Amino acid sequence: MEELVCYNEYKVFFLGKTFSLMREVLRLSKLEGILAYNDKFVRRKEYMPYQTGKYPGDKILVVTCMDTRLLELLPKAMNIQNGDAKVVKTAGALITSPYGSVMRSILVGVSLLAVEEVFVIGHHDCGMIGLESGMVLERIQQMGVNQEALDSVYDQGVEVEKWLCGCGEVEEGVMQSVRMIRNHPLFPSNIPVHGLVIDPNTGKLDEVVRGYE
Numbered sequence: 001m002e003e004l005v006c007y008n009e010y011k012v013f014f015l016g017k018t019f020s021l022m023r024e025v026l027r028l029s030k031l032e033g034i035l036a037y038n039d040k041f042v043r044r045k046e047y048m049p050y051q052t053g054k055y056p057g058d059k060i061l062v063v064t065c066m067d068t069r070l071l072e073l074l075p076k077a078m079n080i081q082n083g084d085a086k087v088v089k090t091a092g093a094l095i096t097s098p099y100g101s102v103m104r105s106i107l108v109g110v111s112l113l114a115v116e117e118v119f120v121i122g123h124h125d126c127g128m129i130g131l132e133s134g135m136v137l138e139r140i141q142q143m144g145v146n147q148e149a150l151d152s153v154y155d156q157g158v159e160v161e162k163w164l165c166g167c168g169e170v171e172e173g174v175m176q177s178v179r180m181i182r183n184h185p186l187f188p189s190n191i192p193v194h195g196l197v198i199d200p201n202t203g204k205l206d207e208v209v210r211g212y213e
């Protein structure tokens with residue numbers, strides 16, 4: 001009996017017939033499903049078409065949102081092929097700290113990974129537009145995080161309301177991130193930083209900040 005695994009289903013060959021069993025029916029966890037798929041993926045060398053170098057072919061770095069709609073649409077809409085760009089994803093494409101991991105990624109990109117231009121790309125209908133900390137905190141508490149845990153965060157001096165806050169308008173958020181990069185004392189002034197907004201349905205890009213100016 002040979003077994004073929006797809007991400008969402010098992011195809012089982014048995015007694016000359018093909019049986020499809022949904023992952024849910026087999027009660028595989030998401031992790032088990034992914035690992036089972038991955039095992040076949042590697043053994044069949046399906047990675048071959050995706051092999052590329054660590055330096056971005058187009059010498060660009062994109063900071064964008066984690067929105068699911070952008071997963072394939074954004075690179076297609078920008079004509080970015082596999083290996084062309086460094087992509088840093090963070091909710092709303094909002095850089096909240098000059099010394100956080102997003103800014104660090106950008107600095108590593110421009111200093112060691114041949115990045116020559118940076119694109120900050122927010123999108124319409126983003127979950128971070130109008131997000132208030134209360135919405136997140138209330139839901140998190142419903143999920144079982146208690147007040148004591150929340151208090152411990154305040155006790156560390158974290159400005160939770162500010163940290164968990166989104167942006168008013170998408171353009172405003174993009175400009176804020178562009179300013180954060182441009183004004184960073186360690187960011188080279190000759191690297192253009194552009195700001196754009198993408199439509200998550202059509203892929204249309206609108207310019208907010210032209211980094212060459």
Ligand SMILES: [Zn+2]
Pocket residue numbers: 065066067091092093123125126127128
């Ligand atoms: Zn978003």
